[in-house]
Amino acid sequence: MTLMLASVQNRNEAEIVLQAGADIIDLKDPLRGALGAADIPQITDVVDFVSGRRPVSAACGELGGDLQALRARVEEVAATGVDFIKIGFLPSSRIGADAQALADIAGRKRLIAVVFADHRYEENVMTSFAKAGFYGVMLDTDDKSKGRLLDHIPPDRISDFVAQGQRHGLMTGVAGSLEAPDIPRLLPGKPDFLGFRGALCEGLSRNADLDAEATAKIRALIPGERPAEKTPSVDLELLAARGYFPDAAEDNLGTDQIFVRDFVLPVDIGAYSFEHGKKQKVRFDVTADVLRLTRDPKDMHHIVSYDLIMDGIRAIVSRGHVDLVETLAEQAAAFILENPRVARVVVRVEKLELGPGGVGVQIERKRESARLSKPLRVVAAKAEGGRKVV
Numbered sequence: 001m002t003l004m005l006a007s008v009q010n011r012n013e014a015e016i017v018l019q020a021g022a023d024i025i026d027l028k029d030p031l032r033g034a035l036g037a038a039d040i041p042q043i044t045d046v047v048d049f050v051s052g053r054r055p056v057s058a059a060c061g062e063l064g065g066d067l068q069a070l071r072a073r074v075e076e077v078a079a080t081g082v083d084f085i086k087i088g089f090l091p092s093s094r095i096g097a098d099a100q101a102l103a104d105i106a107g108r109k110r111l112i113a114v115v116f117a118d119h120r121y122e123e124n125v126m127t128s129f130a131k132a133g134f135y136g137v138m139l140d141t142d143d144k145s146k147g148r149l150l151d152h153i154p155p156d157r158i159s160d161f162v163a164q165g166q167r168h169g170l171m172t173g174v175a176g177s178l179e180a181p182d183i184p185r186l187l188p189g190k191p192d193f194l195g196f197r198g199a200l201c202e203g204l205s206r207n208a209d210l211d212a213e214a215t216a217k218i219r220a221l222i223p224g225e226r227p228a229e230k231t232p233s234v235d236l237e238l239l240a241a242r243g244y245f246p247d248a249a250e251d252n253l254g255t256d257q258i259f260v261r262d263f264v265l266p267v268d269i270g271a272y273s274f275e276h277g278k279k280q281k282v283r284f285d286v287t288a289d290v291l292r293l294t295r296d297p298k299d300m301h302h303i304v305s306y307d308l309i310m311d312g313i314r315a316i317v318s319r320g321h322v323d324l325v326e327t328l329a330e331q332a333a334a335f336i337l338e339n340p341r342v343a344r345v346v347v348r349v350e351k352l353e354l355g356p357g358g359v360g361v362q363i364e365r366k367r368e369s370a371r372l373s374k375p376l377r378v379v380a381a382k383a384e385g386g387r388k389v390v
C-alpha cells in the first residue's frame, strides 16, 4: 500500500488535505526550500488540530555544516509531538558520521533522511541511515526549478531505490514535483509513500495556496484503504502496480488503441561480435488494445498511460545486452500484457543502423480471453509484509 504524503504550511492547509484523505500530513515552509522548516508554533498548531487522526511529519531543513544547530532543531521539532521528522542530507563525505551523530535521537523519534535526486552521492547512504536507526528514507528533489523527479531519474531506478530502502527496513518514500501522470509510473515500484506539494497547489506552484480540488484529484489516483464490502477482495497493490484503477466500469465499451510510435533508444543488441560492447539505435512502435472504462475519460483513472509502455521498454533495454530483436519484442509484449486492461499488443522492434533502412521484427500477442480483466470493485488492501509502516 502506497500512502499519500501532503506537504502543508499551516492549519488551514492541513484541514484541506485531511478532508481530501491524505495519509501523512507534512509541515514545511516551501519558501525556505525543499525541506524548509516551518516555525514551531505552526507545527504545534497543526499537531493540535490533527490530534492523532493522521501521522504528522515536519521538515527540519538540510544538514549543511552545523550538526549541533541541526540537533537542537530536531529536538525542538520533536517536542511538538510530530510523528516523523524529516532531515535533508546534502552530498558530503560525512553522511555516515552525521547520521550516526543523530542515532540517539533516532532511538526515540522517527527520523526520515531525505536525499536528493538532483545531487550525486558517493557513499551508500542507505546503509548509514539504517545503521544509525533512522525510521525511513525519502528521495526528493532539492532545486524545484530544475524539473520533476522523473526528469532526473527513470522509474526503474526509482524502484531500485525503494527496494533498497525497504530491504534495509526503512519506510521509503518518493517525491519531487510529482504530477498526476507520474503516479501510475511510480506505483509499480511500491514506495511506502508518495509526497506532494506543487501538484496540490493552485497553478502547480508549490509556493501558492493549496487547492482542494487539485488535492482531491491527486488523492484519487493513489489507491487507498476502502471499507470492507461484500464482494471478494482484490489485491489493490497489484492493481495499482499495473496502472489499473478500480472505478465502476460502463459495460460493453470495447477497446481503444493506445500507441507509442518512433520511440528510438540506444540499445546494446546484436548476435554478431561486432555488435557487442556498443549501442545501436533501435526504434520501437507499439499499439495496445486497452479495455475502455468510460464514455467520459477525464483523468488518469480512466486510461492506460502510454508512459507505462515507454517506461517498461526503457527498463527492459537497461538490463543489458540482448542478441535478438525478437527477444526485446517478446519482453516488451509480455510486460505490456501484464496490465490486465490490455487485450492485445503489437510490438515492432527495428534496428536502424544495420540495413539500408530498418531491419527487425513485428509481433502481435493477445491476452488469453479468460485473463482479460473487467474492472472489479476493490474492497481491501493487501497487508504489508515485515516492513515498518505508519
Ligand SMILES: O=C[C@H](O)COP(=O)(O)O
Pocket: 005, 007, 026, 028, 140, 141, 144, 175, 176, 177, 178, 195, 196, 197, 198, 199, 206
Ligand atoms: O515532501 C514532499 C514535498 O513537499 C514535495 O514537494 P513538491 O511536490 O513541490 O516537490
